[in-house]
Amino acid sequence: MIGGVFLYNDKGECLILRLYRDGFGRSAADAFRVNVIHARQRVRFPVVCIARINYFYIKRGNIWLCATSKHNINSAMIFEFLNKFVRIIESYMGAMTEENIRLNHIVIYELLDEIFDYGYLQTTDAAHLKSYISQSGGGLKSNILSPEQQKTLTSTVTGQIGWRRDGIYYPKNELFLDIIETVNLLMSQQGQVLSSDVVGKVMMKSSLCGMPECKLGINDRLMISGKQRKEELFTGISGNATVAIDDCQFHQCVKLSKYETEHSISFVPPDGEFELMKYRTTNDIQLPFRVIPLGKRITERVLSERRECFEVGK
Numbered sequence: 001m002i003g004g005v006f007l008y009n010d011k012g013e014c015l016i017l018r019l020y021r022d023g024f025g026r027s028a029a030d031a032f033r034v035n036v037i038h039a040r041q042r043v044r045f046p047v048v049c050i051a052r053i054n055y056f057y058i059k060r061g062n063i064w065l066c067a068t069s070k071h072n073i074n075s076a077m078i079f080e081f082l083n084k085f086v087r088i089i090e091s092y093m094g095a096m097t098e099e100n101i102r103l104n105h106i107v108i109y110e111l112l113d114e115i116f117d118y119g120y121l122q123t124t125d126a127a128h129l130k131s132y133i134s135q136s137g138g139g140l141k142s143n144i145l146s147p148e149q150q151k152t153l154t155s156t157v158t159g160q161i162g163w164r165r166d167g168i169y170y171p172k173n174e175l176f177l178d179i180i181e182t183v184n185l186l187m188s189q190q191g192q193v194l195s196s197d198v199v200g201k202v203m204m205k206s207s208l209c210g211m212p213e214c215k216l217g218i219n220d221r222l223m224i225s226g227k228q229r230k231e232e233l234f235t236g237i238s239g240n241a242t243v244a245i246d247d248c249q250f251h252q253c254v255k256l257s258k259y260e261t262e263h264s265i266s267f268v269p270p271d272g273e274f275e276l277m278k279y280r281t282t283n284d285i286q287l288p289f290r291v292i293p294l295g296k297r298i299t300e301r302v303l304s305e306r307r308e309c310f311e312v313g314k
Contacts, residue, residue: 001071002078002119003053004028005085005112008064009098012037015063016105018112020119024068028053032066047075058082060096077121084124085115091126107133127270131165161211163253163270169209175269176205177276183288191292196285197246201278206269216265216276248279 003024007016012033019025031050036043036057048055056078057066065082086096092107093100101108110133115124123129181200188194208214250256251274253267265277 001069001073002116002121003068003070005116006032006064006066006068007101007108008033008037008066010037010062010064015098015101016108016112018109020116021070023070024053028068032057032068037064046079056082058086060086062098063096063101081115081121081124085111088124088126088129091130125163125270127163127165127272161253161268164211164268165271166211168271170207172207173209173212174205174207175214178203183285185287185291187291191290193287195282196287197280197282198285199278199280202276203273204269204276205273206271208269208271211268213266213268216267218259218263218265244283245279245281246283248277250277251275 001021003021004019005016006014006018006029008014014029014033017026017029031053032048032055035050036048036055046057048057052070054069054071054073055066056068056075057064058079059065065085067078067082069078088111089096089101089108092111093104111129114129114133115122179200179202181198183196183198185196186194250265251267251270253269254277255266258264258266267276269276
């Protein structure tokens with residue numbers, strides 16, 4: 001349960017202040033500015049407690065985003081909301097800058113009112129929000145919907161396919177898929193790999209009409225399971241080596257039941273760009289390049305010669 005959401009600039013000026021619960025006021029926003037933004041020593045903790053109020057904050061560029069609560073709530077959920085809120089703002093107004101926030105503060109307040117209901121998180125789906133909160137020329141369009149639009153919106157929010165609205169049309173159906181992987185590596189001075197993992201995500205951009213059902217086939221050598229034994233992860237039914245995925249997270253549009261039976265990902269994609277899945281693997285990683293550290297030992301004689309040269313030059 002959130003008590004309030006604040007947005008600040010680097011100077012500590014409060015650009016956005018939205019309160020949801022009693023017991024929170026302007027003093028709560030001032031306390032964060034004084035104790036964190038203007039602190040004499042840099043605060044390195046992502047969560048701080050000031051006067052029995054918990055402050056969860058992140059910084060993007062020169063903008064501080066902060067959420068507050070007096071209860072013992074899930075910290076991961078709050079940080080997930082803050083990062084998603086950044087992406088929602090960027091989808092509306094491009095870069096998240098102080099100027100854009102000042103020009104579109106009405107839109108941001110409307111978004112916060114729809115995202116939270118009395119401090120309880122309702123939705124962070126940009127497609128839902130854009131269906132009834134639109135922006136034009138730095139202002140907010142009329143948000144009064146016709147009865148037909150209200151029925152469509154209600155069925156979209158409460159239906160089984162809440163991430164995609166009806167009636168989407170494109171002159172040309174297009175679908176773009178990008179696989180982005182990051183290799184994390186820790187090596188010793190002798191060049192020995194101490195730890196390594198690969199973090200990847202599958203990004204998709206959809207421009208499809210209607211309610212299409214897409215299917216993405218998975219290689220038979222890929223094994224996504226955290227319940228099997230380690231030796232079973234590397235040897236499949238046919239005896240061939242498999243690629244083990246330690247952690248995997250799918251978008252809500254993916255039908256997980258069909259993956260178990262058909263070994264494929266079946267889904268109705270949201271409109272626009274979204275993250276279909278993200279994964280992590282730590283087994284049998286083939287490094288794309290080698291890093292060979294080179295070191296040269298400096299003897300005492302060389303150090304003394306350098307010291308003498310320094311004294312002569314001085």
